Amino acid sequence: MGGTVSAQDGTANLLEVRGLTKIFGTLTACDHVDLTIAKGEIHALLGENGAGKSTLVKMLFGSLEPHSGEIRWNGEAVRMTSPSVAKKLGIGMVFQHFSLFEALTAAENIALSLDDGAPINTIAAKARALSYSYGLPLDPDSLVGDLSVGERQRIEIIRCLLQAPQLIILDEPTSVLTPQEADKLFETLERLRAEGKSILYISHRLEEVKRLCDRATVLRHGKVVGHCNPREETAASLARMMVGSEVKSAERTPVSLADAPELLSVCGLSRKPAGPFSMPLKNIWLSVKAGEILGIAGVAGNGQGELFEALSGETQQASSDIVRIRGKDAGLLGITGRRMLGAAFVPEERLGHGAAPRMKLSENLLLSRHATDARAFVGAGGMVKNGSVYEAAQRIIKVMDVRKSAPDPEAAALSGGNLQKFIVGRELDRNPTVMVVNQPTWGVDAGASAHIRQALIELARSGSAVLVISQDLDELFEISDAIAVMHNGELSKPIPIAEATFERIGLLMGGAEPGHAEHSLETA
Numbered sequence: 001m002g003g004t005v006s007a008q009d010g011t012a013n014l015l016e017v018r019g020l021t022k023i024f025g026t027l028t029a030c031d032h033v034d035l036t037i038a039k040g041e042i043h044a045l046l047g048e049n050g051a052g053k054s055t056l057v058k059m060l061f062g063s064l065e066p067h068s069g070e071i072r073w074n075g076e077a078v079r080m081t082s083p084s085v086a087k088k089l090g091i092g093m094v095f096q097h098f099s100l101f102e103a104l105t106a107a108e109n110i111a112l113s114l115d116d117g118a119p120i121n122t123i124a125a126k127a128r129a130l131s132y133s134y135g136l137p138l139d140p141d142s143l144v145g146d147l148s149v150g151e152r153q154r155i156e157i158i159r160c161l162l163q164a165p166q167l168i169i170l171d172e173p174t175s176v177l178t179p180q181e182a183d184k185l186f187e188t189l190e191r192l193r194a195e196g197k198s199i200l201y202i203s204h205r206l207e208e209v210k211r212l213c214d215r216a217t218v219l220r221h222g223k224v225v226g227h228c229n230p231r232e233e234t235a236a237s238l239a240r241m242m243v244g245s246e247v248k249s250a251e252r253t254p255v256s257l258a259d260a261p262e263l264l265s266v267c268g269l270s271r272k273p274a275g276p277f278s279m280p281l282k283n284i285w286l287s288v289k290a291g292e293i294l295g296i297a298g299v300a301g302n303g304q305g306e307l308f309e310a311l312s313g314e315t316q317q318a319s320s321d322i323v324r325i326r327g328k329d330a331g332l333l334g335i336t337g338r339r340m341l342g343a344a345f346v347p348e349e350r351l352g353h354g355a356a357p358r359m360k361l362s363e364n365l366l367l368s369r370h371a372t373d374a375r376a377f378v379g380a381g382g383m384v385k386n387g388s389v390y391e392a393a394q395r396i397i398k399v400m401d402v403r404k405s406a407p408d409p410e411a412a413a414l415s416g417g418n419l420q421k422f423i424v425g426r427e428l429d430r431n432p433t434v435m436v437v438n439q440p441t442w443g444v445d446a447g448a449s450a451h452i453r454q455a456l457i458e459l460a461r462s463g464s465a466v467l468v469i470s471q472d473l474d475e476l477f478e479i480s481d482a483i484a485v486m487h488n489g490e491l492s493k494p495i496p497i498a499e500a501t502f503e504r505i506g507l508l509m510g511g512a513e514p515g516h517a518e519h520s521l522e523t524a
């Protein structure tokens with residue numbers, strides 16, 4: 001075999017890709033892409049949403065077939081005809097969306113994918129030993145449903161490492177992790193590098209790319225537009241390489257809320273856990289006024305999802321005055337009833353929850369807005385005005401700069417970040433009086449994140465109340481007028497942004513000063 005020599009520093013290349021091309025319909029998602037990965041390097045793959053990163057790694061992992069191009073592995077031409085071929089060669093992948101069964105244990109989940117017939121006890125013992133040796137401790141007997149997102153990701157990583165890969169591909173691994181969990185992951189990746197393994201790392205978080213990665217390849221519109229050493233760049237210069245122009249952060253204009261009417265309020269919301277894997281809500285009080293953005297911070301799994309469900313009407317309250325929208329009792333209304341009051345909701349999970357994957361964007365638009373926009377979209381006798389729906393979908397696509405491979409593609413054919421842009425745009429397009437959004441820029445690139453954040457600020461300043469749940473503290477500090485923290489099903493008092501610091505919010509996220517915000521309603 002014998003690897004070829006990399007021009008960069010003389011180390012052998014593990015992977016060499018030449019002219020790899022993938023075409024979807026009229027869109028060339030990857031256009032003659034060249035990429036080399038040396039042994040023992042952490043290589044970043046950067047690019048805007050829809051730049052072709054996932055398409056490229058899917059071709060490397062054998063889950064998509066290229067139209068043309070060549071892949072060389074340890075110097076030899078190979079064809080990745082399926083993920084099992086890629087795994088056998090030594091490529092492992094940790095996906096953005098986990099594929100674990102909640103009702104099974106960690107070891108049972110691992111056994112399912114290893115498929116080597118080894119007894120479950122042997123697999124559990126191996127998983128335990130490996131997880132401890134890499135500083136990612138895991139109890140193989142724990143039920144996945146009881147685990148935090150970070151712990152679930154450990155299972156995915158251990159499952160990948162058990163196959164002894166030489167190249168590990170990670171697709172946005174830190175977007176669901178707390179800062180502490182991300183630090184642990186970086187240590188593990190550095191250790192893997194020291195052992196001579198190679199890592200291909202996809203992330204929109206440019207600071208962590210600077211910290212971790214040895215080289216970067218930048219894609220734009222499916223083409224390689226540059227290579228760099230991220231340590232010699234700034235986050236701004238990396239963003240510029242990806243986007244092709246300067247990326248500005250959102251600007252929060254000052255606002256006076258003294259006489260502003262309250263548009264969304266929650267008074268004493270409590271809820272028992274809905275199932276074995278959900279969090280109770282404990283006496284939650286909050287208030288959002290016209291013009292205001294209230295940010296809700298918290299480590300994933302502390303009740304933010306349950307709070308979103310309670311606000312959106314997916315779960316209803318014990319009495320109608322617990323949730324009020326525009327001064328109307330809404331606690332017993334479902335999602336459509338709350339939308340009819342002028343509220344809009346963007347859930348965290350975009351595929352399945354935020355959009356039906358196999359439906360076109362225009363059909364998804366109709367699905368969520370047929371009741372609230374009946375006059376615009378439904379004609380006499382209940383006939384759908386297809387032309388109007390299509391036009392509205394195209395308007396949203398244009399405003400949000402949604403990149404796609406067909407005029408009105410199915411939701412599942414969009415890249416993750418582009419689908420997120422469409423869903424946020426679909427709700428903003430209604431000009432809602434109350435907007436509740438969970439993780440607005442999850443998986444969204446720097447340029448589009450700035451666009452979404454600015455749009456939320458402008459919506460608030462035009463007189464709407466906006467509540468943003470986010471795990472991204474930088475985001476909350478950039479856009480919020482006040483930040484409250486969810487911990488263990490309780491919500492802290494909101495802290496006005498002028499008094500909020502990362503330390504103070506971080507302490508609350510860790511469980512300091514717990515308590516609900518009953519008196520905040522008087523002071524807000």
Ligand SMILES: Nc1ncnc2c1ncn2[C@@H]1O[C@H](COP(=O)(O)OP(=O)(O)OP(=O)(O)O)[C@@H](O)[C@H]1O
Pocket residue numbers: 024027029047048049050051052053054055056403404405412413414415416417418443445
């Ligand atoms: N199965 C598919 N059918 C049609 N078009 C597709 C399909 N998968 C991806 N595309 C298109 O190919 C382009 C590249 O998408 P890809 O998912 O590779 O982008 P990405 O760089 O990973 O983006 P993100 O950062 O948002 O995850 C997008 O315009 C997307 O709409």
